[in-house]
Amino acid sequence: MTRRLQDKVAIVTGCGSVGPGWGNGKAMSVLFAREGARVFGADINGDAAAETRTIIQDEGGVCETAVADVSKAADVEGMVNACLEAFGRIDILVNNVGIAVVGGPAELDENTWDHIIAVNQKSVYLTCHHVLPVMERQGNGAIVNNASIAALGWAGVHYGFYGATKGAIVSMTRAMAIAHAKNGIRANCVLPGLMNTPLVHAALTRVYGKEGDIETLVRTRDKQCPMGHMGDAWDTAYAALFLASDEAKYITGTELVVDGGLSVRFA
Template structure:
């Protein structure tokens, strides 16, 4: 694939929350941070796992990009406030906020524990409330900014397993993003979602493999569910996020960009 991303984010500063990968290979946040850097942005790579953030940062720097790291628990308002201050101290502004943190735990209301529910909601949903709470005042002062939140088609579709908390949190992200977009549109700030479908990333392999009877079986079955015959990958999510973060999308806000190979357009149950 020809890389046409160069220069699309030139001069911009991007915070990528969840910039590390949860396992070997390319997760959505890692791919997005690297792609944003290749497009000219200076990156603050944020992750709870400092080593994962540093790995992403090393890739960016090895390619000649600019990147710093920050460690943060996304459910902690104090950590998020410190993240914002670190970005301003290093780069002086924040043009893009990309929220990519998320965990997936199976179980419906009966099977899932209250602890599991609260954990998923805190990490997937409350984290975006907190990052926006602390970043939006900066963007408001600048009279510009783009927020790109990663949701999921699980917000609107059953995808094969009961994910009560995951689905609820992702649906909340879509609603929160639209609310922010409309509130802040007069101030030059845009907010949109990317909603990936079935994606072959490190996040899904270990947690879900046992439910399918093994990783190979899981990949084969999930590939077969997709109209295009295969799952997407982290780069598909990253390229969608790049478009929404760039000035090419300057008149696009309050939208959900679905990246699912056509899955949600079908009427066939997963």
């Protein structure tokens, strides 16, 4: 343990995971706490958030959580106020929440478009809208947005809607980085590739149902990756940790790709 986030307060959205194991936000929350941050985790699923809080507290770390749907303005405002009440400041904001749907305009309906825009993209507007003034008053802050290599190109399946939201996050992040550079605020993205997280298992279960088929699909995803296997939530978490920490104090407006080389194949 090197205490790379000593004395920092970090909000992590989507701090739980949709099933057993380690999702990106859960790994980030636990890793940030191990590195000395006081973590304020938010999740739409109270049990998932509580599980992460318990892991952190059992390890001797500091964590508070709130139930919040980050696509809802009132929930986000409440989350930010609760963090300020608990810890008095916000040094790090990690926008981790995201949902994936396969398909584009030809396959998906308007409600699905509205929903994925609200959860993946509007949520980033809402959190930043409430957190940036706090960071401006403090004169410091680091925002880490969890996008995806789907922002860059074809990621193996038709992520027409999903990739559009992730591309928008990259664009928003770059703009915020420049607009707030003089306020001591940095904004960057992590772009995970194919990661083996509970979200992937849940999505595969929804589509294929039977456990045997899921195992085959996990192996298929593994084979798509240049290293012969998917990444995991810790790979994303360590990249986010670096961007959130003062080690990255001269890095802003950039994308850190965490995909084992997969997106190099796009070229």
